[in-house]
Amino acid sequence: MVKNIAVILGDGIGPEVTQQAIRVLNAIAEQFRHQFNYTYCLMGAGAIEKTGNPLPSETLEICKKSDAILFGAIGHPRFDNDPTADVRPEQGLLKLRQELQLFANIRPVSTDPALFHLSPLKSKYLEDVDFVVYRELTGGIYFGEKKINETYTEASDLCIYTRSEIERIAHLAFQSAKQRKKKLTLIDKANVLATSRLWRKVVKDLSHQYKDVKVEYLYADNAAVQIIINPKQFDVILTENLLGDFISDVAATIGGSIGLLPSASVGVSTSLFEPIHGSYPQAAGKDIANPIGSILSAAMMLEYFQLTEEASLIRSGVAWALGNGFVTKDIDPVNYYFTSTIGELISDFVQNKITTDVN
Numbered sequence: 372m373v374k375n376i377a378v379i380l381g382d383g384i385g386p387e388v389t390q391q392a393i394r395v396l397n398a399i400a401e402q403f404r405h406q407f408n409y410t411y412c413l414m415g416a417g418a419i420e421k422t423g424n425p426l427p428s429e430t431l432e433i434c435k436k437s438d439a440i441l442f443g444a445i446g447h448p449r450f451d452n453d454p455t456a457d458v459r460p461e462q463g464l465l466k467l468r469q470e471l472q473l474f475a476n477i478r479p480v481s482t483d484p485a486l487f488h489l490s491p492l493k494s495k496y497l498e499d500v501d502f503v504v505y506r507e508l509t510g511g512i513y514f515g516e517k518k519i520n521e522t523y524t525e526a527s528d529l530c531i532y533t534r535s536e537i538e539r540i541a542h543l544a545f546q547s548a549k550q551r552k553k554k555l556t557l558i559d560k561a562n563v564l565a566t567s568r569l570w571r572k573v574v575k576d577l578s579h580q581y582k583d584v585k586v587e588y589l590y591a592d593n594a595a596v597q598i599i600i601n602p603k604q605f606d607v608i609l610t611e612n613l614l615g616d617f618i619s620d621v622a623a624t625i626g627g628s629i630g631l632l633p634s635a636s637v638g639v640s641t642s643l644f645e646p647i648h649g650s651y652p653q654a655a656g657k658d659i660a661n662p663i664g665s666i667l668s669a670a671m672m673l674e675y676f677q678l679t680e681e682a683s684l685i686r687s688g689v690a691w692a693l694g695n696g697f698v699t700k701d702i703d704p705v706n707y708y709f710t711s712t713i714g715e716l717i718s719d720f721v722q723n724k725i726t727t728d729v730n
């Protein structure tokens with residue numbers, strides 16, 4: 372199989388973790404005789420530096436033409452500390468999501484007993500946790516009209532949703548629930564927000580088409596608590612853009628390290644795969660960041676290409692590494708391996724170069 376992949380290394384630790392995902396993909400290509408062609412493109416702080424634009428038009432064109440996008444991370448402290456900066460790295464990612472209409476961000480969350488000790492939660496809460504968050508990604512307050520007056524005394528952000536924007540992601544979430552444990556939880560603030568009441572109405576209307584899926588509604592403040600005190604109750608979580616940003620990070624933390632989790636953003640045009648962690652500038656260039664989130668994002672990309680055997684081989688490699696103590700500093704600050712070593716070990720595993728009695 373030949374696939375053309377746009378690669379956006381991005382900022383901070385983005386390049387070093389993505390390079391390990393590519394190393395693993397190359398091992399898969401060799402093993403299964405596929406051809407993955409990579410086209411590297413700029414986005415974020417690096418793009419602003421070189422071109423003045425967080426999403427150069429060349430990047431957008433390459434992404435549109437590719438079969439998938441593999442993305443690292445975005446963000447730079449130079450911009451974080453300057454609230455008056457008009458051009459910001461994150462605008463690149465937001466524009467890319469909007470231009471490609473990547474309306475659903477899918478984040479699977481599960482826990483691994485080998486890492487229970489790292490979780491902020493007690494082990495008894497972590498068994499059998501396996502859920503997936505569907506976060507709306509191209510609407511809501513992120514994309515509504517923004518205003519700030521010149522004297523910095525007043526600002527506003529408009530939150531707007533249409534029925535069709537809600538329906539298209541809700542269908543994806545219902546279909547996922549149908550294949551899984553048949554439960555969908557809508558997270559909103561319907562006690563306060565009109566947009567949330569629209570979400571509830573639309574989801575309720577659609578639920579008649581998915582009679583075997585049980586639907587529950589939770590207010591976001593309660594949901595944040597429930598994810599901490601009883602995470603195993605969830606199967607598919609559906610939520611809007613801003614609440615989804617918070618909820619998915621809370622959910623990501625319970626597994627032990629945010630560095631482990633992948634995500635897929637899907638929609639109308641080319642799908643994008645990225646680890647859920649940020650650019651972690653303090654670790655950039657040190658070869659200590661966790662590449663697993665990026666490597667598992669590559670596995671999600673292969674599943675999207677319907678290369679399921681290849682994807683599960685990567686997942687086995689990751690489980691093998693974690694199970695045998697081949698972990699980065701975020702997981703074991705004393706006995707840790709470098710980012711590049713983990714990438715190399717998982718590539719070797721994929722190519723059968725490792726016998727499992729290595730320990």
Ligand code: IPM
Nearest residue numbers: 445446461462464465616647
């Ligand atoms: C995410 C990130 C982005 C978001 C930022 C970088 C714009 O936090 O993908 O969750 O807020 O959506």
Ligand code: MN
Nearest residue numbers: 615616617620
């Ligand atoms: Mn976020």
